[in-house]
Amino acid sequence: MAELNQKTQETGKKKIRSKKMAPKVDLTAMVDLAFLLITFFMLTTTLNKPSAMDIAMPDKSKSDVESSVLIDENRTATLILGEGKFMWYHGDFKKPISSSKVPVDIEKGLSGVIAQLKAKISAMPETKDMIVLIKPSKEARTKDVIQTIDQLKGQHIARYVISKTQIEEEKQLLTVLQ
Numbered sequence: 001m002a003e004l005n006q007k008t009q010e011t012g013k014k015k016i017r018s019k020k021m022a023p024k025v026d027l028t029a030m031v032d033l034a035f036l037l038i039t040f041f042m043l044t045t046t047l048n049k050p051s052a053m054d055i056a057m058p059d060k061s062k063s064d065v066e067s068s069v070l071i072d073e074n075r076t077a078t079l080i081l082g083e084g085k086f087m088w089y090h091g092d093f094k095k096p097i098s099s100s101k102v103p104v105d106i107e108k109g110l111s112g113v114i115a116q117l118k119a120k121i122s123a124m125p126e127t128k129d130m131i132v133l134i135k136p137s138k139e140a141r142t143k144d145v146i147q148t149i150d151q152l153k154g155q156h157i158a159r160y161v162i163s164k165t166q167i168e169e170e171k172q173l174l175t176v177l178q
Contacts (some may be wrong), residue, residue: 081140
């Protein structure tokens, strides 16, 4: 904005004082700068990309009898999740090869247990790879299931199953977790 300042005329010996006006600030440059910055940050920021996890689901066209395959118990490890804690066993529940006697904290002990089970299963003769059965209880938090899957991916375990069904003995074991 351009302004025109005019001088007041002096008459005789008297000086006429001009009224003091409030200073004017031109904000045109500030508004231009603000729009430039907004445009710059809008064009350079990256928006959060949604992260999704690939989960293989069984084919619904096949019957349950056709799709059920007997799995070697030496390859399986089962994690029973409670609220912030879990119990585990390797093999069959009634005759486990090894199991936990006390509940283990998911935050602290999950990665160690998975690494231990993976080493034990890979050392067994004629076993391919480890299969983990994740059985969350009703008290289990979504955070715990996601953390379990993340730990399995971190240990490069590709075969895992999330199951809702639990046998009666496992349900009794869950009372220890609460």
